[in-house]
Amino acid sequence: MEDCEDCEEIFSQDGVLLKQAPATHITFVNTIGTLYISESLNSNKKRFIEWKPNDITVDSDIQDQEWAVVNTIQKRTRTLSGNYPPDYQNRIKCIKLNFEDIKSFRIANKSRQISFYDGKADCLCIFGFQHGSSDVLLSILKRMLRVSVSKRDKHLYIVYDANFPEFQQLDRSFAELNIQHDSRTLWSVFKNLKDHPYETTFEAFSKVTDYVYRSPEQRDLDDVDRENLNRSISEYENTTTHSQGDYEVVAKVPERKDFPRLRPLSLEQWKGHMNSEGKIEDVESVRNLIFRGGVTPCLRSEVWKFLLDYYPWSSTELERQKLLASKSDEYYNMKLQWKRMTKTQEDNFTDYRERKSLIEKDVNRTDRTLDFYAGDNNANLQTLNDILMTYIMYNFDLGYVQGMSDLLSPILMLLESEVDSFWCFVGFMNKVIRNFDIDQAGMKDQLSNLHTLLAFVNPQLANYLDTHDSGNMFFCFRWLLVWFKRELSLEDVMRFWEVLWTGYPCENFHLLVCVAILETEKPNIIQNNYGFTEILKHVNDLNGKLDMAVMLNKAEGIFYQIKESDHLTDNIRLILGLPLLQSQTSYGSHEQSPFEDSAELSNGTQPCCSVDNVRISPDEVAYERSINSSFL
Amino acid sequence: MRSNSKNTLLKVVILGDGGVGKSCLMNRFVSNQFDEHSFHTIGVEFLNKDIELDGETYTLQIWDTAGQERFKTLRTPFYRGSDICMLTYAVDDKSSFKNIEMWRNEFLNYADVKENGQFPFIVVGNKSDVPVEEREVSQLELETWCNENSITSCIETSAKSASNVQEAFKMAVQYWLRLESRADKIDPGVNDTVDLKKKHSDNRSSCCTGSSE
Ligand SMILES: Nc1nc2c(ncn2[C@@H]2O[C@H](COP(=O)(O)OP(=O)(O)O)[C@@H](O)[C@H]2O)c(=O)[nH]1
Ligand SMILES: [Mg+2]
Numbered sequence: 001m002e003d004c005e006d007c008e009e010i011f012s013q014d015g016v017l018l019k020q021a022p023a024t025h026i027t028f029v030n031t032i033g034t035l036y037i038s039e040s041l042n043s044n045k046k047r048f049i050e051w052k053p054n055d056i057t058v059d060s061d062i063q064d065q066e067w068a069v070v071n072t073i074q075k076r077t078r079t080l081s082g083n084y085p086p087d088y089q090n091r092i093k094c095i096k097l098n099f100e101d102i103k104s105f106r107i108a109n110k111s112r113q114i115s116f117y118d119g120k121a122d123c124l125c126i127f128g129f130q131h132g133s134s135d136v137l138l139s140i141l142k143r144m145l146r147v148s149v150s151k152r153d154k155h156l157y158i159v160y161d162a163n164f165p166e167f168q169q170l171d172r173s174f175a176e177l178n179i180q181h182d183s184r185t186l187w188s189v190f191k192n193l194k195d196h197p198y199e200t201t202f203e204a205f206s207k208v209t210d211y212v213y214r215s216p217e218q219r220d221l222d223d224v225d226r227e228n229l230n231r232s233i234s235e236y237e238n239t240t241t242h243s244q245g246d247y248e249v250v251a252k253v254p255e256r257k258d259f260p261r262l263r264p265l266s267l268e269q270w271k272g273h274m275n276s277e278g279k280i281e282d283v284e285s286v287r288n289l290i291f292r293g294g295v296t297p298c299l300r301s302e303v304w305k306f307l308l309d310y311y312p313w314s315s316t317e318l319e320r321q322k323l324l325a326s327k328s329d330e331y332y333n334m335k336l337q338w339k340r341m342t343k344t345q346e347d348n349f350t351d352y353r354e355r356k357s358l359i360e361k362d363v364n365r366t367d368r369t370l371d372f373y374a375g376d377n378n379a380n381l382q383t384l385n386d387i388l389m390t391y392i393m394y395n396f397d398l399g400y401v402q403g404m405s406d407l408l409s410p411i412l413m414l415l416e417s418e419v420d421s422f423w424c425f426v427g428f429m430n431k432v433i434r435n436f437d438i439d440q441a442g443m444k445d446q447l448s449n450l451h452t453l454l455a456f457v458n459p460q461l462a463n464y465l466d467t468h469d470s471g472n473m474f475f476c477f478r479w480l481l482v483w484f485k486r487e488l489s490l491e492d493v494m495r496f497w498e499v500l501w502t503g504y505p506c507e508n509f510h511l512l513v514c515v516a517i518l519e520t521e522k523p524n525i526i527q528n529n530y531g532f533t534e535i536l537k538h539v540n541d542l543n544g545k546l547d548m549a550v551m552l553n554k555a556e557g558i559f560y561q562i563k564e565s566d567h568l569t570d571n572i573r574l575i576l577g578l579p580l581l582q583s584q585t586s587y588g589s590h591e592q593s594p595f596e597d598s599a600e601l602s603n604g605t606q607p608c609c610s611v612d613n614v615r616i617s618p619d620e621v622a623y624e625r626s627i628n629s630s631f632l
Numbered sequence: 633m634r635s636n637s638k639n640t641l642l643k644v645v646i647l648g649d650g651g652v653g654k655s656c657l658m659n660r661f662v663s664n665q666f667d668e669h670s671f672h673t674i675g676v677e678f679l680n681k682d683i684e685l686d687g688e689t690y691t692l693q694i695w696d697t698a699g700q701e702r703f704k705t706l707r708t709p710f711y712r713g714s715d716i717c718m719l720t721y722a723v724d725d726k727s728s729f730k731n732i733e734m735w736r737n738e739f740l741n742y743a744d745v746k747e748n749g750q751f752p753f754i755v756v757g758n759k760s761d762v763p764v765e766e767r768e769v770s771q772l773e774l775e776t777w778c779n780e781n782s783i784t785s786c787i788e789t790s791a792k793s794a795s796n797v798q799e800a801f802k803m804a805v806q807y808w809l810r811l812e813s814r815a816d817k818i819d820p821g822v823n824d825t826v827d828l829k830k831k832h833s834d835n836r837s838s839c840c841t842g843s844s845e
Contacts, residue, residue, distance in 0.1 A: 358700065361651035361672070368669030402650070402700045403674055440705050477706065478675040486674060533678070533693075540677055 006041040011140050015130035018051060018095070019113070020123055025095050028053050035127060037140060047144060049097040049116070051127065097124055099145060106156045107134055110466055114138070153569050253457060253565040259556040261549050262293035264495075270299055278317025280306070291504035294495040301415050307501040308411075308427030310420070324419075331419045334393045335386065352392075355400045359388045366405040370490060372413045384412055387422045394426065401436040404429070406482040410494055431501070435481050446480050447473040449575045450511045456565075456572055457515055457558055461522045469532040475539040476514050483510060484546070492548040499552060505559050507577030512562075516554035517546065639682075641691045642808060643713055644801070645743075647735040648720030649728040650699035653758040656791035657720065658696050661801055666792050673698045676710055683801060690805055692716075704738070711743040716752045716804045722759045723788060726768040729757070732777070752808040754785040756800050761790040 016035040018028050033053035040046045103119025111133035116124040127134075141147065141157075150156035265286070273286050280286055295303045305311045310327075311320050338352075346353055363385045367373045373380055387408060392400055407428055412421040434442025450473050455462035465471050478486055483500065485493050500510055518525075521542070525535055562572060570580050646654045655673050659665050662681045678695045695714075697707035711717075717739050721728040732755060745751045757774050771788060778786045785807045789796040 358650065365651075365669065365672040401702050402672060402698055405672075406674075436702070438702065440702070443706075474676075481674055486671065536676065537678065540675075 007038040008041060009036055009038050010047075011037040011137070013129070013132065013137060014054075015132065016051060017128035017130055018053070018125070019128045020115070020126035021095060022124065025093075028093065028095075032130060035137065037137075037144075047099045049099070049102075051095045051125070053093050095125060102145070102159055104150070104156060104158045105141070106153070107138060108155060110471070111135055111138070152567060154567075253561045256554075256557040256561050259553055259560075261553060262289070264294040264296040265289045265299065265303065266296050267299055270303065278320070279315065280313055283313045287502045288504060291499055291502040294498050297494075300494065300498070301420075304411070304414065304424055304498065304501075305420065307498060308424040309430065310423040310427055327423055328419045331390065331422050335390045337393050338389050351399075355392050356389065358402070359385060359392075359400050359405070362400075362402060362405045363388070367409045367413075367490075370413070373409070380412065383418050383421075384408060387412065387418060387425060390422060391425065391429070395429075398433070398436060403435065403482045406485040407432070410485075410490060410497070413490070414494065428497075428501075432483070443477065443480065446508075446511065447476065449508065450476060450480075450514050452571060452575060453511055453562070454515050454518060456562060456569075458519055458522065461518060461526070464522075464526055465535075468530065468535070470535050475532075475536040476518075478540070479514055479517075480510070484513075487543045487546050488548055489544075492546075496548050496552070505556060506563075508575055509555065509559065511575070512555040512558050513551050515558055516551050517542070519554070519558075639689050639691055641693060642715040642805065644692050644694045644716040644718060644804065645711055645714045645739070646694060646696050646718045646720055647739060648699060648756075649722075649725070649731050649735075652699075652720050652722040652725065652728045653791050654699070654720050655696050657718075657756070657758060657789065657797060657800075658694050660791040660794055660797045662694065664794070666794070668792075676707065681801075683805060685802060685805055685809075692801060692805070708738065708742040711739055714739075714743050714745075716754065716808050717743070718754050718756055718800070718804060720756045720758055721769065723757045723769045724759055724762045724766045729769045729773070729777075733781075736781070750811055750814075752785070752804060752811055753783050754787070754800065754804040754807060755783055756786070757788040758791060760788040760795060761793045 012034055014034045015032060017030065017032050018025070019030070021029050031053045033051050036050045036052070038048060038050060040048075097116055101118055101124070102116050104117045106115045106117070107113070108115065109128070112129045113126060114129075114134045114137065115126040118124050146160040147157040148160070150158055269289060270286070273280050273282055275281055290303070290307070306313055311323065315323070341349075341352070346356075363381055366384065373384070384405065388400060388405060391404070408421065408425045411424050411428065412418075415421045415424065429436075434445070437443070451462065451465075451471060454465075454473075462471070465473070483493075484496055488496060503509075506512075521538065524530075524538065528534065530538060559576070562568065562576070563578065568578075572578075573580050646658060648654055650672065655670060655677075656666060658679055659667070659670070662679045673696055676695065676697050678693055681692050681694065683690050683692055695710055697703070697710060717736075719732045719735050719739075721732055723729075736753060739753075740751070743751075755774065755778055757769060757771070774786050774788070778784070785803050787796055787800045787803060789800050791797060
């Protein structure tokens with residue numbers, strides 16, 4: 001690092017957390033410090049960004065606090081502007097980014113995070129703002145660097161290279177350009193820019209620069225056009241200023257189409273798809289039919305076994321018979337393991353005892369209003385209990401988690417067979433296993449992804465929630481944990497689940513259902529000026545009032561709106577399991593249709609976090625902090 | 633300090649092991665109903681209920697959460713800004729009584745309260761209706777524990793038979809008032825209450841931030 005005695009500080013901001021850094025500074029990651037913009041006093045007048053750690057390091061507790069990192073925020077330590085703190089000499093700790101190395105930067109996490117990129121897909125640094133936001137920094141960067149908003153990602157700012165000739169010309173006022181003919185074209189670009197800033201910006205700049213570059217002859221702009229151009233430039237600048245808030249101006253998604261629900265899969269249709277050996281011939285079209293209309297009730301107990309991966313879709317009738325026998329043995333083996341536990345064993349096995357008692361308590365409080373589970377000493381309650389107990393022996397690491405009895409109850413009610421219900425329950429659990437993560441990471445991811453989707457489809461509502469302490473989407477927890485089991489009637493929940501189990505039309509379709517409902521409730525929420533508490537109450541009270549068919553219909557419309565919109569980001573593609581733009585060419589592994597393997601598809605959570613060959617948006621990483629800052 | 637025209641909003645958090653009857657207590661208090669087979673709680677719920685005390689009205693905003701350890705990260709954010717914490721166990725479940733201490737510590741850890749000893753905790757032994765032979769915790773054990781932990785309010789209740797439920801919540805508010813008047817003397821600037829009428833002009837006040845100035 002070069003010496004920097006002769007430089008002038010232009011800006012400083014404290015409480016800045018280093019979230020990602022070059023290898024040389026990796027030990028300072030998660031340290032709080034101060035961010036400076038300085039200008040060298042040498043003739044070269046180079047400008048750069050510097051970050052210097054405070055001496056206090058962030059308590060490592062911050063990781064354990066999970067959703068509640070609220071009280072660990074450091075006290076403000078204001079630096080006197082213009083003066084570096086005494087230990088500023090300790091240069092090795094500083095991170096320095098020359099302006100000329102910054103090719104783009106991205107604002108995330110509601111302006112609480114900024115990432116700098118060097119244009120080679122490498123992230124130079126990520127900074128988080130513990131208090132305040134990146135707004136001031138952003139406005140300074142916009143003044144000092146010539147930037148434009150990316151067409152694909154409205155939080156991404158592209159820095160124009162000051163050494164390129166078109167930049168130098170561009171940097172002179174546009175109005176001074178000597179353009180004779182074709183000024184109409186230029187004007188229309190700006191007009192378009194004004195009307196659709198995010199869509200046009202990037203493209204517009206490249207058009208203008210191209211034009212300027214290729215038009216060296218002297219031309220005159222007529223006065224009217226010059227005036228128009230001036231006005232539109234200043235308006236354009238206003239627009240970008242406003243757009244600092246996350247959702248002020250956005251590209252529009254295409255119009256919503258209507259996707260009517262069809263009749264449920266009928267017995268004739270089902271039989272028609274089976275060959276003489278009882279094998280399903282065209283699995284995709286069967287699944288598509290189920291997605292469109294569900295399954296007719298008398299057929300459910302058979303079809304659910306396929307949907308829940310108990311019966312392989314490719315199996316013949318004979319193979320299924322064999323499977324049944326072996327699965328039955330396996331089940332009773334596991335059941336005997338806990339049934340045979342002696343009193344002493346139990347007394348010496350706290351973990352087991354606790355699980356057993358949890359299950360007992362919950363079984364007594366699951367769907368007791370339905371005839372099937374009503375009354376004391378109901379044999380079905382015992383079966384419900386036994387399946388859950390056996391599930392602990394099947395997956396002891398996971399154990400019993402509240403919500404599981406809700407997922408099992410309709411399955412047992414439908415199949416009325418202990419063994420079949422167990423294995424179908426296993427299949428369902430495999431799809432939603434991350435809902436029950438010890439650290440609840442799966443639920444947090446889903447809430448975060450739900451917010452990302454909502455912000456894309458309905459930025460106004462997302463923005464409202466963000467500014468009303470509700471950006472964490474917490475109030476959707478129950479919906480997501482047990483897939484609307486508590487909000488819908490038994491018949492509706494069965495229909496809803498079988499539709500979702502198909503994995504059509506995309507991964508995480510249930511999140512789009514949430515978006516659809518929230519959109520329907522938007523007028524209620526906004527007109528009543530609900531805050532977090534009222535939203536939670538409003539959402540909890542929707543129980544029993546949701547129309548499942550309408551929800552599915554809307555959600556599908558939303559899916560196609562997203563899919564067909566031209567500013568779709570990779571982040572959204574990852575959530576919905578759509579092929580990524582990059583990965584198709586460079587990685588090849590995503591070329592298969594997203595609907596090929598049912599086991600992977602509808603697992604209820606997101607594979608995105610484990611896809612490490614794709615640089616995902618830092619939104620995810622920063623989610624924890626956002627939940628705290630916007631929470632209560 | 634408090635005028636009669638003001639409606640004071642108090643945030644009450646009910647904590648305790650799963651199955652001790654937290655949700656039943658809340659429903660009994662708020663709607664005077666008891667449903668033996670109500671669902672176990674998923675996520676977080678709350679209900680409001682007005683209560684009169686010495687001619688003043690208090691709105692209790694009662695927060696009920698899921699008790700399982702797994703959902704700890706889900707419920708702890710809701711502790712912030714609480715005015716009263718109700719520690720609940722079932723008299724027919726010894727281990728739920730032993731866990732009271734754990735619940736108190738979890739609350740203190742996340743609630744961001746000013747002074748530990750000064751916070752209005754109330755310990756509630758629910759299911760007092762169960763036959764004697766099923767009882768695992770006596771009233772004496774309850775009182776002893778509270779004495780040792782300098783908690784002055786404790787009571788046995790039954791959500792099922794409606795015994796002592798109103799009293800428990802009243803007792804909690806009274807305890808809160810005692811601490812509050814003491815705090816007023818020390819620091820008259822501190823005011824824990826939220827004027828409900830202001831609710832819609834200020835988002836945060838509708839967000840149960842009872843004690844965040
Ligand atoms: N005998 C008796 N049972 C109760 C009482 N309160 C609740 N219960 C039962 O205890 C079980 C758990 O109650 P619940 O309110 O769901 O517990 P929570 O998990 O603490 O919310 C339910 O089955 C209730 O019927 C009570 O006062 N007496
Ligand atoms: Mg409960």
